[in-house]
Every structure is written in C-alpha cells, then in structure tokens.
C-alpha cells in the first residue's frame with residue numbers, strides 16, 4: 277500500500293475511494309455551555325492527504341482540530357481514526373493521542389527541557405523507547421527541520437520560527453499517522469512563517485497526512501489537497517484549492533476571501 | 540555575656556536540635572504537601588474534596604494548639620511515641636497545608652499549553668504531572684518555599700512550649716533562668732535565628748536565578 281493518495285482522488289470531495297478514510301467525522305456537535313460551536317460537522321481525511329481548514333475567527337476551526345484528539349470533548353457525533361472510534365478516555369485514548377501529533381499556535385515546547393529533551397520525553401515515557409534510540413532519532417529529526425545545532429538550547433533561547441520547527445519535530449518523534457496543526461504560523465513574523473511553512477511543505481511531499489488550520493492562503497493553495505471552509509461552526513464548502521479560490525461557491529466564503537489581502 | 544560564652548556547647552546543641560526539628564518537619568511537610576497538592580488538582584473529585592477540607596481545617600488551627608493536641612492529647616488515647624517525632628509530626632501536618640497551597644499556586648502558574656502539549660503526546664495524568672507540571676511549578680515556587688522554610692525554622696521554637704527544652708529557644712530559656720540576662724540570652728538566640736533566615740534567603744535567591752524559567 278502506498279502512503280499517498282492519488283491527487284485526483286483526493287480532489288474529489290467525498291471521492292469514492294476504495295480505502296476507508298484515516299479520519300471520518302460524522303455529525304459532530306460541540307457545545308460550550310449553552311452555545312453550540314460545532315454544528316453537525318462531517319469530514320473525511322484520507323491517508324496522505326493535506327486538508328487546509330480556513331474561515332473567519334471564531335468559526336470553530338481550532339475546536340474541530342482539538343476534538344480530533346479529544347483535547348476538547350464533543351457533545352454528539354462520531355470521530356473514527358484509522359478504523360477505530362475515538363475512545364472516551366483512558367489508555368486507548370492515550371494510544372490514539374500518541375499516534376496523532378499536534379502542533380499549536382503558541383508552540384508549547386516544554387520550557388524546562390532542552391530541545392533534544394523535548395523530542396525525547398514522549399517517545400521514552402509513552403512509547404517506552406530506549407534513551408539512546410530516542411536521542412538518535414531526535415538528532416535525526418532536528419537535522420530534518422534544520423536545527424541540529426540547537427539540540428541543547430532551551431526553548432526560550434530560540435526564535436518563534438525555530439520553536440515551531442522544534443514543535444513539529446517533537447510531534448514527528450512519535451511517528452504519528454496524522455498531524456494536526458492549529459494556526460502554526462499565526463504567532464510568527466513573516467520571515468519565520470516561511471521557514472515553518474517550508475518544513476510543512478516538505479512533510480506534505482513526504483506523504484504525511486495533515487489537517488492544517490491556517491490563515492496562510494498561499495500554503496492552502498499550493499500544498500493542500502483540499503480546502504475546507506468553516507463559518508459559524510459549520511463546514512460550508514469543501515473543494516480542491518484551485519476550485520475554492522477561483523469559485524468559492526458560497527457567499528460567505530466569497531466574503532471571507534474578499535477580506536484577505538492578495539488572494 | 541558569660542551566659543553565652545561559658546555555655547557555647549549548650550547553645551550549639553540547642554541550635555542543632557532546632558535545625559533537626561526544622562529539617563525533619565520540612566521534609567515530611569514537603570512529602571505530605573506535595574501529595575495533598577496532587578489530590579487537589581487530580582481529576583478525582585473525592586480526592587480534591589479531601590485535600591481542600593484538610594487544607595482549610597488544618598490552616599485554621601494555631602500551631603501551638605495543634606502541638607499541644609498532639610503532645611498532650613495523643614497519650615490520652617494511648618498513642619505515645621518520642622516527643623521529638625510527635626512534635627515533628629504535628630508541625631509537618633500543619634505546614635503541609637501551606638505547602639500544598641504553594642505548590643498549587645505554582646501549578647496554576649504553569650501555562651495550560653504545557654499540559655495540553657503533554658496530553659496531546661499521549662502522556663498519562665501522572666506523567667504530565669511528574670515530567671512537565673511539577674518540575675516547572677517548583678521552579679517558580681522557590682521564593683515562597685523559602686518563606687515557608689523560614690517560617691518552619693522560626694516556629695520550631697514553639698517546640699519549647701510543649702517540652703522540647705533541648706532546642707534553641709528552650710535552651711535559651713534555661714540559660715536565662717540561670718543567669719537572668721534576658722537581653723544577652725534572647726539577643727543571642729535572635730541573632731542565630733536571623734543568621735539562619737538570611738542564609739535561607741540567600742540560597743533561595745541563588746537557586747531562583749539558576750532555575751527561573753523565563754518565557
């Protein structure tokens with residue numbers, strides 16, 4: 277089995293694919309107290325696909341992303357990851373989280389650990405990998421994100437872009453099946469945005485399955501296989517990027533794109 | 540002056556005993572306090588409740604009353620062990636309540652993103668706590684911990700009131716009874732306490748600078 281989905285199949289929304297999706301979300305509802313922030317969300321993500329989630333602020337993009345590894349709980353609906361329904365809690369849930377990497381807007385590197393320790397902690401504690409092996413792998417990953425020389429630095433001594441690349445490497449250290457990105461470049465200066473997007477683009481080319489909440493339309497256009505547009509807690513449109521950006525297909529999406537510079 | 544100069548050993552022993560009481564108390568209080576703090580932030584409701592009730596109860600009893608309760612009350616129900624350890628137990632149980640709250644404040648100061656990142660990696664509650672939260676929480680509680688340690692040392696003098704005459708204040712009282720020079724004897728004792736306090740403060744400042752997690 278190859279790890280990449282044929283681009284054409286991925287471009288078909290809800291394409292008749294003979295393989296089950298890696299992530300299947302059906303009828304997902306989410307409430308915060310009395311307010312409903314996700315309304316009956318359906319989404320399939322196939323192995324090797326890059327899905328960009330875009331939409332105005334407060335539309336529920338982060339919430340959807342966080343529901344996929346249950347950092348946020350859901351009210352109704354189902355999420356199936358790699359054939360198994362998302363467990364409620366306990367060791368099953370932890371196993372799932374170990375296989376679904378997450379990259380946050382604010383990096384969230386462990387502040388009291390060096391870069392290499394950040395990359396080793398979970399593999400050693402959660403996967404039970406030997407220290408030496410974990411260290412070896414950590415160096416390899418740092419090489420991959422261009423930060424081999426920062427192995428013994430503390431997060432606070434790194435630039436935002438460097439921290440985010442370390443955060444990506446930390447997620448990769450668990451050898452995840454799926455990576456979730458919640459606005460990974462929104463806290464960064466333009467210069468650093470480019471270096472982080474560069475790493476993410478390379479990951480996409482390597483066949484990693486990625487769900488990326490982003491305001492970087494250039495990235496969505498060039499790297500994503502599909503763009504998902506959300507507003508008011510609903511998915512209003514799912515389309516291949518070319519199609520979405522030329523014919524948004526929904527008045528709200530049109531209005532949203534009109535607010536963005538240079539799209 | 541000879542109240543002090545002719546009895547350096549008595550004074551020295553008193554100081555040593557005070558430090559022993561303080562050290563044992565603090566170590567035991569740290570262990571209990573940490574456990575309480577874990578209960579206080581655990582996802583298990585009864586544990587949270589227990590810790591909360593413990594803290595608010597123990598904190599509202601004066602230490603001297605608690606000491607008397609242990610030293611004079613426990614034998615009444617047939618529980619007798621060495622005076623030293625009875626005093627240490629009472630003090631440790633008392634200070635544990637404060638320690639718990641200090642640790643909890645430290646835990647609160649750890650950004651929620653740290654916990655989320657750890658959970659997202661599949662770590663258990665215990666692993667998140669032990670490998671991420673507590674190490675960071677302790678780093679930002681160095682100064683309040685030092686204040687607590689100082690309080691533990693200074694209040695170890697209350698042991699004299701329940702019969703531990705071998706500690707510094709107890710020894711000072713005895714010397715004072717012999718020589719009737721309160722200015723000298725208690726003055727010297729005060730200097731000792733001040734020196735200990737200064738030493739703790741200094742150490743904490745250095746440690747704090749070393750460990751501070753700047754963000």
Ligand SMILES: Nc1ncnc2c1ncn2[C@@H]1O[C@H](COP(=O)(O)OP(=O)(O)OP(=O)(O)O)[C@@H](O)[C@H]1O
Nearest residue numbers: 308309313331332333334335336337338339340459
């Ligand atoms: N902890 C919370 N408690 C209550 N409401 C919340 C909470 N978190 C998010 N919300 C609400 O849920 C809705 C969706 O929020 P979410 O963060 O998912 O939006 P978003 O699309 O990621 O926005 P942004 O682009 O600003 O990050 C918003 O209306 C927000 O106010």
Ligand SMILES: [Mg+2]
Nearest residue numbers: 337338339459
């Ligand atoms: Mg968001």
